[in-house]
Amino acid sequence: LRVALDAxxxxxxxxxxxxxxxxxxxxxxxxxxxxxxxxxIEPLLKDAPKGVAVQDAPDVIGxxxxxxxxxxxxxxxxxxEAVRLVRDGKAEAVISAGNTGAFxxxxxxxxxxxxxxxxxxVAVPFPSDNKAGIxxxxxxxxxxxxxxxxxxxxxxxGALYYQAAFGVQKPRVxxxxxxAESTKGTEVLRIAYSMLREAKQVNxxxxxxxxxxxxxxxxxxxxxxxxxxxxLKVAEGMGEGMxxxxxxxxxxxxxxxxxxxxxxxxxxxxxxxxxxxxxxGAPLLGVGGxxxxxxxxxxxxxxxxxxxxxxxxHEGGVNHRIIDGLAKMGFGWWRPSxxxxxxxxxxxxxxxxxxxxxxxxxxxx
Amino acid sequence: LRVALDAxxxxxxxxxxxxxxxxxxxxxxxxxxxxxxxxxIEPLLKDAPKGVAVQDAPDVIGxxxxxxxxxxxxxxxxxxEAVRLVRDGKAEAVISAGNTGAFxxxxxxxxxxxxxxxxxxVAVPFPSDNKAGIxxxxxxxxxxxxxxxxxxxxxxxGALYYQAAFGVQKPRVxxxxxxAESTKGTEVLRIAYSMLREAKQVNxxxxxxxxxxxxxxxxxxxxxxxxxxxxLKVAEGMGEGMxxxxxxxxxxxxxxxxxxxxxxxxxxxxxxxxxxxxxxGAPLLGVGGxxxxxxxxxxxxxxxxxxxxxxxxHEGGVNHRIIDGLAKMGFGWWRPSxxxxxxxxxxxxxxxxxxxxxxxxxxxx
Numbered sequence: 171l172r173v174a175l176d177a178x179x180x181x182x183x184x185x186x187x188x189x190x191x192x193x194x195x196x197x198x199x200x201x202x203x204x205x206x207x208x209x210x211i212e213p214l215l216k217d218a219p220k221g222v223a224v225q226d227a228p229d230v231i232g233x234x235x236x237x238x239x240x241x242x243x244x245x246x247x248x249x250x251e252a253v254r255l256v257r258d259g260k261a262e263a264v265i266s267a268g269n270t271g272a273f274x275x276x277x278x279x280x281x282x283x284x285x286x287x288x289x290x291x292v293a294v295p296f297p298s299d300n301k302a303g304i305x306x307x308x309x310x311x312x313x314x315x316x317x318x319x320x321x322x323x324x325x326x327x328g329a330l331y332y333q334a335a336f337g338v339q340k341p342r343v344x345x346x347x348x349x350a351e352s353t354k355g356t357e358v359l360r361i362a363y364s365m366l367r368e369a370k371q372v373n374x375x376x377x378x379x380x381x382x383x384x385x386x387x388x389x390x391x392x393x394x395x396x397x398x399x400x401x402l403k404v405a406e407g408m409g410e411g412m413x414x415x416x417x418x419x420x421x422x423x424x425x426x427x428x429x430x431x432x433x434x435x436x437x438x439x440x441x442x443x444x445x446x447x448x449x450x451g452a453p454l455l456g457v458g459g460x461x462x463x464x465x466x467x468x469x470x471x472x473x474x475x476x477x478x479x480x481x482x483x484h485e486g487g488v489n490h491r492i493i494d495g496l497a498k499m500g501f502g503w504w505r506p507s508x509x510x511x512x513x514x515x516x517x518x519x520x521x522x523x524x525x526x527x528x529x530x531x532x533x534x535x
Numbered sequence: 536l537r538v539a540l541d542a543x544x545x546x547x548x549x550x551x552x553x554x555x556x557x558x559x560x561x562x563x564x565x566x567x568x569x570x571x572x573x574x575x576i577e578p579l580l581k582d583a584p585k586g587v588a589v590q591d592a593p594d595v596i597g598x599x600x601x602x603x604x605x606x607x608x609x610x611x612x613x614x615x616e617a618v619r620l621v622r623d624g625k626a627e628a629v630i631s632a633g634n635t636g637a638f639x640x641x642x643x644x645x646x647x648x649x650x651x652x653x654x655x656x657v658a659v660p661f662p663s664d665n666k667a668g669i670x671x672x673x674x675x676x677x678x679x680x681x682x683x684x685x686x687x688x689x690x691x692x693g694a695l696y697y698q699a700a701f702g703v704q705k706p707r708v709x710x711x712x713x714x715a716e717s718t719k720g721t722e723v724l725r726i727a728y729s730m731l732r733e734a735k736q737v738n739x740x741x742x743x744x745x746x747x748x749x750x751x752x753x754x755x756x757x758x759x760x761x762x763x764x765x766x767l768k769v770a771e772g773m774g775e776g777m778x779x780x781x782x783x784x785x786x787x788x789x790x791x792x793x794x795x796x797x798x799x800x801x802x803x804x805x806x807x808x809x810x811x812x813x814x815x816g817a818p819l820l821g822v823g824g825x826x827x828x829x830x831x832x833x834x835x836x837x838x839x840x841x842x843x844x845x846x847x848x849h850e851g852g853v854n855h856r857i858i859d860g861l862a863k864m865g866f867g868w869w870r871p872s873x874x875x876x877x878x879x880x881x882x883x884x885x886x887x888x889x890x891x892x893x894x895x896x897x898x899x900x
Contacts, residue, residue: 236718297776311713314721348676348764353601356679356761380768384776396721397765399713400758403745404766408773411662411749412805416781419804420797429794432785439784440777 174252174261177206178230179268188214190473195221205252227251237271253280256459263460263480267468281458286502289313290456291324295449300386302336309395316394321362327455328390334486341389344378450475539617539626542571543595544633553579555838560586564842570617592616602636618645621824628825628845632833646823651867654678655821656689660814665751667701674760681759683726692820693755699851706754709743815840
């Protein structure tokens with residue numbers, strides 16, 4: 171697996187990004203192509219192992235720039251160049267902690283959507299008390315005006331990703347709503363509810379509410395990008411807040427002659443569960459390549475773990491599965507009728523396994 | 536102040552509700568009329584102080600019932616009877632921890648909206664690092680399809696509530712969005728942004744994101760009910776999750792010969808900040824009376840604190856201020872043109888202070 175990594179993206183670029191890349195290569199997760207200003211990257215590569223390459227990209231898109239304008243005015247930005255490596259088959263996955271809008275835009279424009287996909291969706295991990303310890307929420311900010319069919323597709327794509335990445339056979343999919351009953355919510359949510367209920371490919375458990383994410387009621391929660399983005403940042407803010415208040419409490423405890431050792435126990439556990447870095451990154455599901463979005467504040471650890479996410483996506487063949495699953499639902503230009511499916515299923519699987527082009531020119535993972 | 540309290544609402548009714556009522560009366564916060572099945576309430580009132588009365592209501596609406604159907608089929612439910620006490624002037628405020636939909640419905644049908652209000656909104660408190668330690672979010676679940684003008688009104692109503700309840704002169708109002716720039720979000724959010732920016736009555740600080748609620752960037756955050764409900768429950772779930780993980784960590788620490796005393800320090804601080812009971816309840820802003828919604832799991836403490844919230848709303852004259860503020864913005868059937876306002880302002884204020892009917896038959900607080 172070769173990963174194209176935007177070395178200039180994020181608040182702590184390029185130092186932490188390069189450090190994370192070197193760690194990922196050392197641990198044998200993948201090879202990395204660092205994309206960005208060669209002059210800034212190479213000094214950081216003194217003791218780099220084999221498997222770390224550099225691809226020059228003169229432009230850098232800032233975190234606050236307007237995505238579309240930046241992509242147009244800076245055609246050779248590190249983000250666009252990194253995505254281009256995947257388009258041209260020189261890398262299998264792309265990771266960036268930079269301007270999320272620009273990264274999503276470049277991915278959609280250059281890699282296109284998988285056949286059958288109506289809208290791509292970002293799948294962000296939340297800490298949860300289910301088996302794998304993770305609940306993913308799709309979408310977290312790319313699709314603000316969701317139609318019911320988008321939510322249906324997010325349910326399928328999220329479940330296929332979860333299956334491949336965390337080895338759970340039938341991930342439970344919930345629709346994030348304001349209450350458990352099927353009549354709750356807006357019209358879009360009610361229609362999405364009935365579509366998800368009818369979909370045989372999705373193990374739908376009905377409406378879920380915000381607290382269910384953490385309680386392990388489901389493995390995948392589906393919502394529109396506005397809600398997903400809001401809850402992502404609220405969970406982050408609440409987690410930070412709790413840690414701040416906990417720190418305050420522990421300081422008072424220590425002042426009153428407390429035992430220093432407690433800190434180590436407490437923060438070890440909470441950091442593992444509440445820290446985004448341990449999850450690495452959020453895949454953009456539905457585009458024709460493996461795309462992993464990192465948090466703007468990502469350090470070396472987060473980057474390394476994002477490489478792990480990319481590896482899981484690649485080796486799990488998530489994009490193949492998405493095309494297949496959507497086709498079975500009747501999406502995409504390749505729509506098998508029942509008997510067609512019956513006759514062709516065997517051959518199609520054979521060809522896919524041999525690594526041949528299964529009739530889809532846009533698939534690159 | 537006399538409060539009508541739905542004694543049958545919530546998971547821990549009627550015992551905890553009655554206990555909370557007795558505490559509130561003992562502490563001199565208010566008088567309470569307990570509404571519900573007399574036979575179940577009176578045995579709990581053995582050592583009740585003066586100021587606790589009982590009003591019989593034979594029906595009870597369950598937490599899971601469909602709100603509108605329940606209100607129709609059970610006209611004499613404890614929720615409806617409690618709201619009726621306010622409509623008929625026998626109480627100044629109403630509190631319930633029962634079926635939220637039914638409570639909101641009964642409040643709107645029986646108390647009507649304040650003149651000028653397009654949609655009522657629930658204002659829920661979040662823990663925050665600003666001066667008062669609280670950031671309120673409007674709306675948290677009554678209005679799922681917000682128009683820009685609703686968000687504008689929520690901004691004003693939220694600010695007036697905050698001002699009266701927490702004594703902050705110019706509460707900062709933010710629009711909850713997916714990013715800070717004015718061009719972010721859906722069309723509704725972009726229009727709401729420009730409306731809020733133009734409104735002189737609102738101290739608008741622009742778009743805010745989820746984590747800003749906890750960092751103290753604003754005192755009031757405005758969003759539609761779908762987003763508000765989701766973030767409320769996610770914050771709750773994240774808080775619960777963090778406490779669970781913290782408990783786990785502390786147990787491991789104690790097993791390794793730790794110091795028992797730390798628990799007391801830690802949970803004291805976190806409970807004060809992260810526990811909904813300490814905030815009491817969420818007012819329903821925009822209806823013609825003081826209405827406070829409690830969490831379904833409310834215990835005695837939460838109920839007592841909800842009485843405090845009702846007291847603040849009543850004594851702060853929040854509903855008067857809302858009518859006034861909206862009228863200045865040009866909402867409501869009472870729309871003073873500039874010169875009308877100039878001539879009539881004095882007289883209007885005089886009459887209101889004397890407690891006379893200021894031309895508004897629907898105002899009851």
